[in-house]
Amino acid sequence: MAKALRLTQVERKEISDAKMLDAAVNLIVERGAGQATLKDVGEKAGYSRGLAGYRFGNKAGLFDFVLRSVGDEWLSELTLVSKGKCGYDAIAAALDAHIKFCEDAPKHVEAFYRLWFESLEPGSALKKVILGIHKRRRADVISWIEQGIKQGVVPPSVNSALVADHFTASVSGIVYHWMSDPDNLDEMRGLHQSLKQVMHAMLRG
DSSP: OOOOOOOOHHHHHHHHHHHHHHHHHHHHHHHOGGGOOHHHHHHHTTSOTTHHHHHHSSHHHHHHHHHHHHHHHHHHHHHHHHTTOOHHHHHHHHHHHHHHHHHHOHHHHHHHHHHHHHTTSTTOTTHHHHHHHHHHHHHHHHHHHHHHHHTTSSOTTOOHHHHHHHHHHHHHHHHHHHHTSTTOHHHHHHHHHHHHHHHHHHTTO
16 A cells, blocks of 8 residues: 655645635634634634644734735736736736636635725734735736836826826725625626726826
């Protein structure tokens, strides 16, 4: 009989991280960030009470892990769909991917934005993480527009920073609106389509 393959330490950590992420996301969505404890995350993931505390140190560390993990999931998808695109084509592809991400992983998106809004509390340790994610999102849009200007598909008169600010604020607003009525995906799809139309108009200069 062949011996069972032994997982490496890295592989075991990847598995436990995935289980911890899933447990944390579900608890944040079900109870709210304030009621999601490290002990409950560890138990829900199928591990000991103390493992989450050992791994993340405190709730701020846990929430940082959730934000970065979901953010990396989205960044991976965004990089894939926007590759080789610029201007409106890149923005439209990003919006199409965003609604699909919301449909495919609604709890991940909701947990991410619950923590995003949690970061607005005074003294929140999450503020720095959220600021970094926001800057990256804004920089991506500016880059797409400036590449479009260079390639002649976006008029040079377009203010890339203004369009990027409108884009990022609108996406956050759409998700916030969706979270108040999460079963109404048709409305969310419609809002994404409307934003695509607005972006198209803004990029005409």
